[in-house]
Amino acid sequence: MAIPSSCLHNTYHTMNKQTDIRAYLDADEQKDLLRLLTAGSVDDGKSTLIGRLLFDSKKLYDDQLAALERDSKRVGNAGDSIDYALLLDGLKAEREEGITIDVAYRYFSTNRRKFIIADTPGHEQYTRNMITGGSTADLAIILIDARKGVITQTRRHTYLVALLGIKHIVLAVNKMDLVDFGKKVFDDIVTDYRMLTERLGIGDVTCFPLSARNGDNVVERSSRMPWYDGPALLDFLETVPVHTDRNFTDLRFPVQYVLRPDLNFRGFCGKVASGVVSQGDEVVALPSMKHTHVKSIVTYDGTLHEAFPPQSVTITLQDEIDISRGDMIVHPDSIPHIGRHFTTMLVWMDEQPMDTSKKFFLKHNTNTTRSTIIAVRSKVDVNDPTDSPFHVAGSTDVRTQQATTDTDVSPFTLNEIGQVDILTAKTLFFDAYADNRQTGAFILIDPITNNTSAVGMILAPLDESTLENDATPTLDLPALGITPDHYAAIDAAVRDLERQGLEIEVIKAHD
Amino acid sequence: MNNYHLTHLQELEAESIHIIREVAAEFENPVMLYSIGKDSSVMVRLAEKAFAPGKVPFPLMHIDSKWKFREMIEFRDRYAAEHHWNLIVESNMEAFRAGVGPFTHGSKVHTDLMKTKALLDALNKYKFDAAFGGARRDEEKSRAKERIFSFRDQFQQWDPKNQRPELWDIYNARIHKGESIRVFPLSNWTELDIWQYIRIEHIPIVPLYFAKERPCVEIDGNIIMADDDRLPEKYRPLVRPRMVRFRTLGCWPLTGAVESTATTIEEIVKEMMVTTKSERTTRVIDFDQEASMEQKKREGYF
16 A cells, blocks of 8 residues: 655655655645654664664665765674664763663654654663653653564563653564574564553554564564564554544643733633633633633734643733732533642652652643652562552541551652652642643652753552641731732742742732 | 544644743753754744744844855845844854865864854853754754754763653753753654645745856866855866756855756755755865764754
């Protein structure tokens, strides 16, 4: 059925030279985007696979190839042949160590789609980079060496993919040439792997027998594995539907920036996190809970009838209600959780171990607030995960909450993952990460170093009634008789205090 | 299935606008660095889109090395005036008065003083806490690993081994006094994406990108356009008119032209698709030492 996939450059060569370039560009303009993550152990041939995808789709230019050949001879690990891995190991220090140590992004394009590959390292100490690279991925390719089968790192990578909520997994069983292209080897690995993904609650898994080094089943179907009747890897990547993975049901519009160019225009800028918003819709602003209607959806290119994720738009409302950055616009029939206390999966990304006495800045959508880790419930053994990451350990019921959190789990260190409870100073509007990747995610920022110390995927809201009231101090400016002409100075002072770790809630007169 | 489906360019545009607004909301004193090149032109349009119908709440800043093509400077001034941008132009006047230039001091010294030092001085002078740059990850290997919000210490240095994790679209904008963030809203765009966007959005670009007969001389294998009378005497007799265009724009003695007849964006893209050299091969500064772009980035040049 499908024409062998090829990218821009060789497409052009095989294309009728008379073909109108304009027609080509018009077709190119309509392509969609697939973001994918690749994960594998150091020797699985991951970089070789990516290099092969880039090479076979002719994204490599002559000068890059010349540099590659030169580098291959000097520092490569492939003898006299081209070491595709060198293409991806961008930084000098890493090239000398012979391993990729961070996330590298690669871009290529075929007749049907554009791709962004996040290439992440496989070894243990760099879990945080895989988490970084995978957070925006629609699909993950997990590489396995056919000689080794499912190993500890496979389990770890698969768990992380499940934790990130990536909906599609490709299992690439590589180095099939080294097991004589044997069907049984492949089938056994697939059986093993499916046991793991079922346990972790991952639905869509597609498996491919490959030899990246020789190109078998990468871009073209291989004649050396006649028993395999599926598509080549690239063919699959070009056609797997991903845009329907987004949540189009629950409107979440986190207000990012308030636009007020003149007295007649007051617009709320933001990216539609989920759901669809239409002109005329009845909406609710959080936290004020005030109802109004959407007057218009404005963009530079004109007004829109409706907006959907991940569009960046500006919304104007029928009524003048006080809304600022961090607030959220939603539909009245789908209100998110509203609260300061929740249980969450947390990945520790900082060299400094978790300190539960610290007041971390928590950034969630466009909201930033102080927060404390008030309970550490459990730690996951990522090398041998037994459950879906979204299985809640302990109870969210207020009567048993105390009992389940009162355990001896030690604070997390770098790359440790587990379930904790968090209390925030400000009220947040959130969903479970499993229901909504956009409004279920947050990061924790160290108040002293400003490092991104941890990232979280929210599991469920928790009861707040039993907690001692440690709400932030408030400055009620109207009650103190302070007039709006002093607000700018007070804002500056409050921001300074915030930098030193003191959070103050400021109440202002509505203009 | 539903129809709520964006093309790759619409998705990239939405991502960039989100990044630009996030900086305007989170920083006290951001600036958009403007190189006058095609990527800058796209970035500037995205900023205009992000705040329409309002005005962009931060200035544009051009670091003028004093060796830019004259057409670039004309284009810059006209664009900024027509689109009501607050334009800041800064140069290393001390080095300029001392006569520093690529012909007399070589590309490394010239770039260090007229570009890197001029940029660092300007950032310090205005105390900018965030600076947008138009760099793309597909341009060069060390850029492929850089975050969208790239942290710089008080000396404006980048530490590739110690980057903040960056997840989802949640950007960590917290810094101490004196530190700053470089922001790259075009990180995920490719060269073809840029051309496509210029084409469909009718974004004005410097005419040097289009082929024309220009006075050129070959220096160390690069086709250099004699843009003003500072071309050294020894090259002057060798200047010939040639039909050329530029794939990237920088200082004229350091930016090689390519032979071309492309006078439209479609023709440029057509040439791009059959070309066998990546766009940075026309940049002399990338080759003056091994891993040189990474070295320059560590020192603060983007």
